[in-house]
Amino acid sequence: MRNFISVSDIGPLDRAVAEALEVKANRFAYKHLGENRTLMMIFFNSSLRTRLSTQKAALNLGMNVIVLDVNQGAWKLETERGVIMDGDKPEHLLEAIPVMGCYCDIIGVRSFARFESKEDDYQEKVINQFIRYSERPVFSMEAATRHPLQSFADLITIEEHKTVDRPKIVMTWAPHPKALPQAVPNSFAEWMNATDYDFVITHPRGYELDPRFVGNARVEYDQDKALAGADFVYAKNWSAFADPDYGKVLSTDRSWTVTAEKMALTNNAFFMHCLPVRRNMIVSDDVIEGPRSLVIPEAANREISAQVVLKRMLEDL
Amino acid sequence: MRNFISVSDIGPLDRAVAEALEVKANRFAYKHLGENRTLMMIFFNSSLRTRLSTQKAALNLGMNVIVLDVNQGAWKLETERGVIMDGDKPEHLLEAIPVMGCYCDIIGVRSFARFESKEDDYQEKVINQFIRYSERPVFSMEAATRHPLQSFADLITIEEHKTVDRPKIVMTWAPHPKALPQAVPNSFAEWMNATDYDFVITHPRGYELDPRFVGNARVEYDQDKALAGADFVYAKNWSAFADPDYGKVLSTDRSWTVTAEKMALTNNAFFMHCLPVRRNMIVSDDVIEGPRSLVIPEAANREISAQVVLKRMLEDL
Amino acid sequence: MRNFISVSDIGPLDRAVAEALEVKANRFAYKHLGENRTLMMIFFNSSLRTRLSTQKAALNLGMNVIVLDVNQGAWKLETERGVIMDGDKPEHLLEAIPVMGCYCDIIGVRSFARFESKEDDYQEKVINQFIRYSERPVFSMEAATRHPLQSFADLITIEEHKTVDRPKIVMTWAPHPKALPQAVPNSFAEWMNATDYDFVITHPRGYELDPRFVGNARVEYDQDKALAGADFVYAKNWSAFADPDYGKVLSTDRSWTVTAEKMALTNNAFFMHCLPVRRNMIVSDDVIEGPRSLVIPEAANREISAQVVLKRMLEDL
Missing domain, CATH: 3.40.50.1370 (Aspartate/ornithine carbamoyltransferase)
Structure with missing residues (x-):
């Protein structure tokens, strides 16, 4: 290489x-x-x-x-x-x-x-x-x-933990006080699209990623619908990509925070995040500390x- | 361990x-x-x-x-x-x-x-x-x-330099312009109390350390009396421990600075300090540069x- | 050593x-x-x-x-x-x-x-x-x-690239927005004077270096004259040495910038600079990027x- x-x-x-x-x-x-x-x-x-x-x-x-x-x-x-x-x-x-x-x-x-x-x-x-x-x-x-080293580590982590051949992976936007780059979600999407997983992206309107990274992923604006049946929930904040809002924070709506109630909608999904993570903005304390949280194994990978x-x-x- | x-x-x-x-x-x-x-x-x-x-x-x-x-x-x-x-x-x-x-x-x-x-x-x-x-x-x-790595190095240094089985060790407070933690004096006291040395602590009233660290050490408020017959003088500043003054500077009285006159009261004592040291606040130039100064061997240990x-x-x- | x-x-x-x-x-x-x-x-x-x-x-x-x-x-x-x-x-x-x-x-x-x-x-x-x-x-x-590690690397670089036994080396002052030390030009002069190269220093009046470093070098105040026939052009800014202007910027005259026109006066000279370099102050983009630029080999040495x-x-x- x-x-x-x-x-x-x-x-x-x-x-x-x-x-x-x-x-x-x-x-x-x-x-x-x-x-x-x-x-x-x-x-x-x-x-x-x-x-x-x-x-x-x-x-x-x-x-x-x-x-x-x-x-x-x-x-x-x-x-x-x-x-x-x-x-x-x-x-x-x-x-x-x-x-x-x-x-x-x-x-x-x-x-x-x-x-x-x-x-x-x-x-x-x-x-x-x-x-x-x-x-x-x-x-x-x-x-x-x-952020390909992160996406590769994420892939290894999913392969280590998946229990079905073709798990459902949901990448969900979550709120954050400052503008963050799209590198992690772009990259995760790119890697997931290179697998045969069932890959769904969910975010509020206005947060559409660059179509070159979204590829064939399904985009769902209703977070609850997206989470239904998920095997892995990959949370991440990003700022807007589309002009004229590039790099802007359009929402800090905490109804998008990944909580135990949100996780209850899934197929007992694992929770993933690349870290560093804003607790109680991106994810609640109980979810990130819970038994289905993979944030430390992800980092170890x-x-x-x-x-x-x-x-x-x-x-x- | x-x-x-x-x-x-x-x-x-x-x-x-x-x-x-x-x-x-x-x-x-x-x-x-x-x-x-x-x-x-x-x-x-x-x-x-x-x-x-x-x-x-x-x-x-x-x-x-x-x-x-x-x-x-x-x-x-x-x-x-x-x-x-x-x-x-x-x-x-x-x-x-x-x-x-x-x-x-x-x-x-x-x-x-x-x-x-x-x-x-x-x-x-x-x-x-x-x-x-x-x-x-x-x-x-x-x-x-x-600060146990410091206290252990101090102990090694005393063992290398002591000329009697049970030397008299005097830890003296000395002035400093800013509030410093009690970690070094606490720790030194803890380690000295674990030896059979003759261990004395001296400081102005108000600078009493946590009794759990003072242990069985003798506390003497008159620095001159404390220094009499000392084999090792261990200088250090610390801020107040007792409430409501925790973490405060109560005195910058330079009559507590360790000078040649003070050292003359001792049994030709070695001078010790963990460094960094404020010269002419904690100790005078001549004492720290003198032949009985152990600050560099301490650091090397x-x-x-x-x-x-x-x-x-x-x-x- | x-x-x-x-x-x-x-x-x-x-x-x-x-x-x-x-x-x-x-x-x-x-x-x-x-x-x-x-x-x-x-x-x-x-x-x-x-x-x-x-x-x-x-x-x-x-x-x-x-x-x-x-x-x-x-x-x-x-x-x-x-x-x-x-x-x-x-x-x-x-x-x-x-x-x-x-x-x-x-x-x-x-x-x-x-x-x-x-x-x-x-x-x-x-x-x-x-x-x-x-x-x-x-x-x-x-x-x-x-800066002797730099001067030694400069010497190695000249020895690797010279095509005559006794090349003409011209160290020229060049403009810079802030006051820089004389360490690099002093040192380069000292090392060049220790060789048998033909060594010339050129700078505006007021920028004379310490005579102990100038040694037997020829000093020429006309940059164009100095550059004539040069095999190596060594550009560097420095601040004034002479009192009462020690450490001051006396000139930011960009007519001293090393450009292609200046290099045309030389014997197809190599261009040298210790880096970091202010482009278009010290040297123009085309000279530093050109085929006779030695700045990267110098750094590698x-x-x-x-x-x-x-x-x-x-x-x-």
Whole structure:
């Protein structure tokens, strides 16, 4: 694997899941692959799970890891070409990227949507510059429009817990006080559409996702109807995608919060969320703490999804 | 050893000191113990010595180390249950703790007293949540009421330098411009009370420590009297413990500063302080730079106390 | 090598370059040297290349690396002796330095000129305290007056690209919106003066560097004349050195920007800059992106210069 940006980079999902389960059972079996190899993790945004799980995955593989928080301890980076750089940003991405590439073998990048320009966000301007200029394999640690390490971990978690061949998966919007990117729901939709699960998306009107990610999923505006018979409930907030409301909060309607009453509508569904989660906005305390909550196993599988991706990249170096 | 929070976790002190001296003589002899083991160091507060010495100890033992500064590069954490999380904290400790536990074998936590609630502080709310929810062995890198890695390093340092079987140890309060927690003096008292040293505490009226930590120590309000015949002077500032002054600065009286004149009252005592130290508030330049100052050997022994603790935890994994 | 602060610490340059090229061809051949050895990198200022390349060099040598950003996650440090420390700095360098030394084998320090006192800057007050008090070998990761790892990497880059025995090297001042230290131009001059290259410095009047660094270099105030026949153009901004203008910006004259027209005056010269660079202030987009730009190879050689320095330090431990 050269780069890992979307579901299309991982190949057949059944093989990817099988490899994940094998790695999970024997995390240190591939330590020789990472010898004398350095991972550089570059964060333009905050991170807990991604920061920790990706480091752990790289250490499992015997790699060295260098972590760079771009906004702490490094120089602020200009991203536009042609600018007279007389402001507060002393370095340009066009130099910084190949320089970072010099000192490592593989690059992970986190760069969220900025909501300044929908076009810039949906063209994945930052991570695509890394792919173009770094001369190194690049993987997404959440980019503007996708979070594939999360979606892969979600898939592994569903495969570990499903009790029917073709479970019903419901991704439901839930309220949140601030505007969040669409990366996680876009990506989850993309991965679910690549399986043969019964996949339903539910959200208030106005929160339609980019049709390229919705694909063949069923969209249902009535949350209660959507939840009926669900085997897995995947909650997530996102801000509006459609113009002219791109990046805006249109609703904080707490009737969309996933509560025990909502879960009672399902087929004793598992509850999933990528974390971090706003309790009692997205989900009630009792649901997230309950016996059907998978939020911790999901997070634990982040180490596994990252390790499969790094392992494949190392094998192809 | 499962957790390391207080002196009661370390067992017989003579065995702990003997093990420390053995580790100090041969730091890399236990490198096999840490193979494929990851330490996660979680800081809610600033750190120099603890950050560096604990990393070094883990590296001596062949461990991988992941450092997380919660307030830099990660998400702010909510600590109260039942809250509607619509404010500035996007993640709850109840998710963050088990997630952190997923990616490591041992957790170190630094979480100071906040002085918002004496009850929360003295119940060690934060570190106890890590013990309860992380499913990993947890050790204190200074919690709200104790700093056991420091006290253990202090004990090693005294054992290395004492010239009589039962030295007189005087812990003296000294002035400081800001309110400091009681963790270091509490902890030092707890450890000294577990030895058979002659242990005296001196401070201005109003600075009485929690009686559970004072134990059988003699308390003397006249600093000069306390210092008479001392073999070791352990200086430290702390804020008031007793209600209604909990967490307050009652005095910045510089007649309590440890000066050459004060040290002249002692039995040519060694000077100790855990660092960081405010020069010419806590101690004069000449005393801290003088030949009887042990502040650097004390700090160097932080690597050793951390290594004994990690070694024992690794042995019991 | 005990310390690495200036060109005089590295010995004969031809041997240093030969060792660099050998290390570059076989980066992992000396991994045994760093076993059980810890590098501590201490940053008082921001860093991208130095942070990453020095870590990478240490990892190539099998060392452990601990990174400390003094202004993030550690305590603020007092640097003046005799102060009553009742302000915002809870720790003194005189304790912090030997403490840092306790936990490592080699120390790297970045501490820029502060422009508060020319005397303090040019006496290299901070890094000299590390040399004096740390009891460890110390190397500069850019100090107040020199940046020797950069100059060494520049020399390697010139040696790799020169096509005549004695190339003409022109260091030219270029405009920049903020006051920058003289460390890079001082250091580059010092290293060039230690070769037999034809070395010319050009800058507007008022920007004369310290004569101890200028040495026997030719100084030419007409940039066009200086550039004539150049084989290498080394662009850099610096603030005034001479009193009473020390540390001031005297000009932001963009007629000194290195453009294609300026480069046309040279002998098809290579363009060099240490980075970070302000595009269209220091250099135009087309020059820095053009085929004669060496900025990325220069940066890549930072790993090599650091590795030679660390290798020699390890050999002499």
